[in-house]
Amino acid sequence: MPRGDKSAYTDKQKRKAQHIEDSYEARGVSEDEAERRAWATVNKESGGGNLSGSGRGHAENHDSAKKGGHLGGKAAAARTPEQRAASARKAAATRKRNAAAKH
Structure with a gap:
């Protein structure tokens, strides 16, 4: 069987890989790297x-x-309260802007 041949995988494994790949692509990872x-x-x-x-x-x-x-939480713990507050304000503004763009 040549490298990269997916014939030995079950349908469930193929579906799982596709869902994982879609998730990576949604987060901005290239198609090849996501696969x-x-x-x-x-x-x-x-x-x-x-x-x-x-x-x-x-x-x-x-x-x-x-x-x-x-894995999360370490970056936030290292930041000052002012930096976290600024980040929260920026995130809220982004959510508000994105919600307005949908409607």
């Missing part, structure tokens, strides 16, 4: 393609999906 990261995540969680052989039925490890929430 690379998505398949890396699927491989890490499920151990690669699962269509045939004794590899079927192994438990998936979802640690990578839970990782994001644990």
Whole structure:
């Protein structure tokens, strides 16, 4: 099987990779990089393609999906209250502007 061939993956794994890729693209990551990261995540969680052989039925490890929430907070903790307040005001203005643009 050539590198990059996705025929050994289940439909569920392909859907999962597509959702992850879409999420990265929505956050501004390039298409190629988003696809690379998505398949890396699927491989890490499920151990690669699962269509045939004794590899079927192994438990998936979802640690990578839970990782994001644990990383946050460090930047905010290092900033002064004035900097956090300015950031909050800027975010509120952006949300207000985006809401006005939708309607």
